[in-house]
Amino acid sequence: MIGPSVWIEVDLASLARNVRAFRRGLRHAGSAIMAIIKDDAYGLGMPAVARRLWREGVRAYGVASAQEALALRGVLPRATILVLGCVHPSALPGLVRARVRLTLSSPEDVRQAARAARHGRAIAHLKIDTGMGRLGVWHEDCDALFAAVRAAAGRIEVEGIYTHLSHADAADERPTTVQLWRYRRALARAACWGLKPKLLHAANSAGSLRFAALRLDVVRPGLVLHGIDPMGRGLSREYRPVATWKTRVASIKSVGPGRTLSYGGTHRVRRATRIAALPVGYSHGYRVAWSNKASVLIGGRRCPVVGRVTMDQILVDVGHLKAVRRWQEVVLLGRQGRERIGAEELARWAGTIPYEVQCGLSARIPRIYKNIR
Ligand SMILES: Cc1ncc(COP(=O)(O)O)c(C=O)c1O
Structure with missing residues (x-):
């Protein structure tokens, strides 16, 4: 399926x-x-x-x-x-x-x-x-x-x-x-x-x-x-974030030094690397303000968002990952392995409040409920 x-x-x-x-x-x-x-x-x-x-x-x-x-x-x-x-x-x-x-x-x-x-x-x-x-x-x-x-x-x-x-x-x-x-x-x-x-x-x-x-x-x-701190610092460990926002790696390509990425060329590649495209963008609630600031999690590691966020795609630098596959799961908000990206952190990157991060997730993204019973 x-x-x-x-x-x-x-x-x-x-x-x-x-x-x-x-x-x-x-x-x-x-x-x-x-x-x-x-x-x-x-x-x-x-x-x-x-x-x-x-x-x-x-x-x-x-x-x-x-x-x-x-x-x-x-x-x-x-x-x-x-x-x-x-x-x-x-x-x-x-x-x-x-x-x-x-x-x-x-x-x-x-x-x-x-x-x-x-x-x-x-x-x-x-x-x-x-x-x-x-x-x-x-x-x-x-x-x-x-x-x-x-x-x-x-x-x-x-x-x-x-x-x-x-x-x-x-x-x-x-x-x-x-x-x-x-x-x-x-x-x-x-x-x-x-x-x-x-x-x-x-x-x-x-x-x-x-x-x-x-x-x-x-x-x-x-x-x-x-499980989100209204003060934006992070709650005690007694609390757990409820939402995890995910996508998958759609494509990966090698990019040499000197190339620029995405609209306006706001990111210039310094050293040869690999860039993954993810099928999420501002139409889903992934904010333009996160361009060149946010990270996502792949294989439990942080990967920086490079270039401007577009309507339905973003680019992330995966050059530091040993193995990355197409269709591999990516966490945009939430925990993967030992790493976590909280709504508080995403809010800071966009100069906003965590409320706006969560409420800004587009209604058209499917919600998948876990532990219903
Ligand atoms: C009147 C009122 N009470 C309580 C709340 C809950 O606020 P919070 O999410 O900060 O707990 C809200 C939310 O905006 C509100 O409008």
Whole structure:
């Protein structure tokens, strides 16, 4: 059988291991995990990731949109699902019927949710903006949100109040401390309106790992469950990367000194060598920024990417390898033998963040699930 020329292996046993490592890291805080599996579980495929997390005892999930929430409801009928993003009013009745939790960020959001819940109750998490500047009511203005909930006369059940951190991964801890303080003040205001929800949450991966004070009723990890460090340094050995991105050597040829390689001739060959072409390029998510910077793994050794990355091919120097064969397996991201290329390292090479590396893997690359059982 002819397999794909580019593929991503998703090791669900590593995902399970990471959940356990993350739980240990919470150190008796008792926080429940709300796994953030938006954007197709950070590009690895929501259904398989969600099912495995459920088996590991994760009961709550955060997604970006109404469409993602309904798809997840089809996969996990009993899960607690929170939509983190804004929802168009036309999608609200369907979400209320599916018992999907809504993020409400403004009095207008509250009124629309109450209207959609005409024949029942919308379950909501109120969002307070304590410094992110994205969704949520500004912390100073939170009374208006709480007043709107009261005016909704029982059509809104407030299950949670949450905020989102803007600097959880930054060396300077002060912005996070200020956000926590603003959040607590908003909670005190909520209590004055009689709102004492059972689920308080604030921490993403970095917030949960770094700040014990942020391990509240719920924590919302995303990237760390994939075995990737949001701070970009590399996690402890308790964690394992979930995704391995692979391709095969498509061709090999000898190249003499003085020749230039790929568009623009950005790499000039100094000494006679062998150059392998790999059938992957920026259309798969292999970024142009990695040209002449990144390495790949062949036979457990690093091989530098030479010349500009093209739409569906890259060139790597394999002159230092004793044996290299056509169709030999190549690791672009992940481990091979003793060597590893992490999303953190690829991010550094491109001047970006590891999130963008993983989420940038094209949806057309087949995901192959390992250790499903
Ligand atoms: C509101 C919210 N909470 C939690 C997360 C998870 O973040 P991370 O992947 O850094 O853990 C995200 C992701 O962007 C988010 O938007």
